[in-house]
Amino acid sequence: MGNDEADVSRRKFLKALTAATSVIGLAGLGAAALPFIRAMEPSKGILAAGRVEVDISDLKTGGFKKIIWRKTPVFILRRTAVMIKATEKTDPAALADPATPDDRAIRPDLFVGLGICTHLGCVPRFMPERVPNTDQPGFYCLCHGGLYDTLGRRLGGPPPENLHLLPYRLIDENRLELGTETFGGYTENVRTIKQLPKG
Numbered sequence: 706m707g708n709d710e711a712d713v714s715r716r717k718f719l720k721a722l723t724a725a726t727s728v729i730g731l732a733g734l735g736a737a738a739l740p741f742i743r744a745m746e747p748s749k750g751i752l753a754a755g756r757v758e759v760d761i762s763d764l765k766t767g768g769f770k771k772i773i774w775r776k777t778p779v780f781i782l783r784r785t786a787v788m789i790k791a792t793e794k795t796d797p798a799a800l801a802d803p804a805t806p807d808d809r810a811i812r813p814d815l816f817v818g819l820g821i822c823t824h825l826g827c828v829p830r831f832m833p834e835r836v837p838n839t840d841q842p843g844f845y846c847l848c849h850g851g852l853y854d855t856l857g858r859r860l861g862g863p864p865p866e867n868l869h870l871l872p873y874r875l876i877d878e879n880r881l882e883l884g885t886e887t888f889g890g891y892t893e894n895v896r897t898i899k900q901l902p903k904g
């Protein structure tokens with residue numbers, strides 16, 4: 706075999722080797738990428754993380770608790786007969802963000818909502834006796850004087866809207882399930898029960 710023929714054969718061999726390496730390389734890359742791609746799919750655990758079960762057996766009538774759901778404060782209040790009566794007396798049409806009691810609670814004695822003031826995002830304080838400058842209990846935002854009733858409806862001050870709601874269901878008398886797999890939270894801007902997503 707002359708030098709020229711040897712060079713041609715060597716080039717052919719190197720070409721074939723490069724092509725084979727590329728195919729093996731791509732296949733290897735694909736195999737290596739699979740676990741990575743799978744890891745990017747939300748796991749069942751992450752999807753389930755949108756839902757949280759809350760024990761409210763410790764909430765007596767008039768009891769209030771604040772829990773953290775998806776890094777967001779959630780208010781849960783077992784309303785007394787006095788609280789229920791006070792909110793029934795309010796004319797929904799007179800509110801800046803009109804809503805009836807039925808619009809705001811699945812069960813009249815239980816308010817569940819996001820504890821973020823709709824003015825600039827402070828966490829209002831529960832006032833079991835009376836919210837300043839009103840004749841009823843509710844939530845008071847100390848930051849700039851935002852006033853809400855026990856259904857989180859805006860009564861006065863700078864907040865433009867009622868407290869936002871989140872999806873929840875009553876598992877039984879003493880247990881709630883908060884959230885859904887896809888509900889985003891405050892930015893969904895839900896202010897009536899009817900607007901809440903079911904799943």
Ligand code: FES
Pocket residue numbers: 822823824825826827846847848849850851862863864
């Ligand atoms: S942040 Fe609540 S009144 Fe301003």
